[in-house]
Amino acid sequence: MRRTSLTVITLAALAACASSEPTPVSKEPLQVYAAGSLREVLTGIARDHEARTGQTIALTFGASGLLRERIEKGEGAQVFASADTQHPQRLASAGGWAPPTVFVRNSLCALTQASVNATPQTLLExxxxxAVKLGTSTPKADPSGDYAWELFRKADGVRSGAYAALDAKALKLTGGPDSPKPPAGQGTYAWVMDQGQADVFLTYCTNAVAAQKEVPRLKVVQVPAALQVGASYGLTLRRGAPAPAEAFARALLAPPAQAAFARYGFGPP
Incomplete structure (x- = not known):
């Protein structure tokens, strides 16, 4: 996945936007669009923020690329928390949004069926x-898919021809505009694996751990250092967004929210 040079909003810059006066509460819900991998932790953070400030927050979750397209088509997001920096940077480059800052990090793991005997050392093999069905998310629509293809490129440096083989066999099972959705109450990755759609699924480690909790027979295999891809999550604000949006963005970078992210397995920015 191509990396871009970013102008970064630091916590200090966001804090500079704050007034010494209490942030006013908007009668309208704050519209926050966020990567699906943030659903559980961000729901809790938003609930705590609402209780503390009185500001109602409307959360919309999905694949970051699809959310970015919806924003480009005119949907009224005020805060965008993406699973990468490229999608929010694209909004910023078009005008109307601030350049993103990295607010949490993630990494890739392999979620496997119980019958798959893989270790970090044998994962590439x-x-x-x-005979192994390899599942991924959908590149361009979902950053998880882009990170998987970046892993494939790293694999080619370990074993010549690996990229072509993995590119040809990978099943894009989630994150696309037409990807089947799990039944209500079931996690996407737990459902995909429980249905036997893949033997191994490359996804964020946080997703893999959550899926294993839901379907305990699944296994989580760490990706070896030679193949590991770091996922940097980017946070951006719509320019001219009301003070409650700025306050929520600051809250995501503040210690209480960062501690909540850490409890769910996310790394610090």
Whole structure:
């Protein structure tokens, strides 16, 4: 995945936007669009923020690329928390949004069926096995898919021809505009694996751990350092957004929210 140079909003810059006066409460809900991998932790953070400030927050979750497209088409998001920096940077480059800042980090893990005997040392061999169904999210629509293809490129440096083999076999099962949705109450990755759609699924470690909690027979395999891809999550504000939006963005960078992210397995910015 191509990396871009970013102008970063620091916590100090966001804090500079704050007034010494209490942030006024908007009668309208604050519209926050966020990556699906943030659903559980951000729901809790938003609930705490509402209780503390009285500001109602409307959360919309989905694949970051699809959310960015919805914003470009005119939907009224005021805060965008993406699973990468490229999608919010695209909004910023078009005008109307501030350049993003990294607010949490994630990494890739392999979520496997119980029958798959993979270790970090044998993971690449497992992924390349023609008999193993390899699942990923959808590149361009969902950053998780982009990170998977970045892993494939790293794999080519470990074993010549690995990229072509993985690119050809990977099943884009989630995160696309037409990807099937799980039944209500079921997590996407737990459902995909429980249905046997893949033997191994490359996803964020936070997603893999959550899926294993839902379907305990699944296994989580760490990606070895030679293949690991870091996922940087970007936060951006619509320019001219009301004070409650700025206050919520500051809250995501503040210690209480960062501690909540850490409890769910996310890394610090």
């Amino acid at each position: 497992t992924l390349l096995n023609p």
